[in-house]
Amino acid sequence: MITVYTDLDNRLEKQEMSIGDSIPYGTVLIDLYEPTAKEEQYIENILQINIPTRAEMDKIEVMSPFYKEGNAHYMTVTVLDKSSKEDHPDSMAVTFILTTEYIIILRYSTPWSLVNFIARATRGIHQCNSPETVLSGILESFINKTADVLEEAGNELDDLLKAIFEKSSKQEIISSKRYNSVIRKIGHTGNLISKNRESLVSINRLLIYFSQIDDNNRLTSKKEFKSKFKNLAREVHSLGEYGNFLSQRNSFLLDATLGMISVEQNMIIKVFTVASAVFMPPTLIASIYGMNFENMPELSLTFGYPMALGVIIISALLPYFFFKKKKWL
Incomplete structure (x- = not known):
């Protein structure tokens, strides 16, 4: 599916696009969600770029997530797909293709952070008058979502800490079933933290690559824009430190739980x-x-x-x- 977003007074306007249609004037964002082979071929012919297939995206994510081909910059990041307590946390690859006129998103899933950015951008909350500003807004949404998930993980670890060490009002001994539940929650929280740390590392690498793009025709060469990306890099670094702290705390809780089971x-x-x-x-x-x-x-x-x-x-x-x-x- 091909969806384009045009800039309308710093507000994105959504339009569906079919094969054979021309790209509307003022388009800054092209969203390719589970594109078919014909849709990929059509976009390649219009923009004169190469659209990676899903198999190629998986290889690119591991081998070479950031590279330049012609006048287009290809950047693949890993973001969290599911993050609720009921879901098994999973990661997904999202590829950004930055050209002189557009930012193309190639994805095969819908992360909540991208949905949130689109909703805010269509209301004019984010500045979206260029491909660079759209990309920075999406990355900022990814980072904010990661911060929210890590905060929830920290709260979950606080609850687990109380469940392990604090006695109930009836001075009940924790049953084996409850220990099993605690260990499962610790495992889920640890996996969630690990996925977010992986995402933060990926985003940080993208920011480093993006800050090194030297093109006088782009906003990346302007001091204001570089300053914004430095701020995003600082946020990623601080969240990475917080993720490391939560990971150590999660390991401590796992060891403490196993120790309590041994004591029982x-x-x-x-x-x-x-x-x-x-x-x-x-x-x-x-x-x-x-x-x-x-x-x-x-x-x-x-x-x-x-x-x-x-x-x-x-x-x-x-x-x-x-x-x-x-x-x-």
């Missing part, structure tokens, strides 16, 4: 160990008097049976009180 298991084993030690002397006494020998004088005593019971009880209580005195119980 040791408590259970200790109970069985104490129980074995308590019942070991009575078992020994019962085994002795359970032997079938004729010459056992205690068997003929009138109070032999109560005496044996008393010895068994005393032999069980002595280890119990000993463990209590040592505070092993």
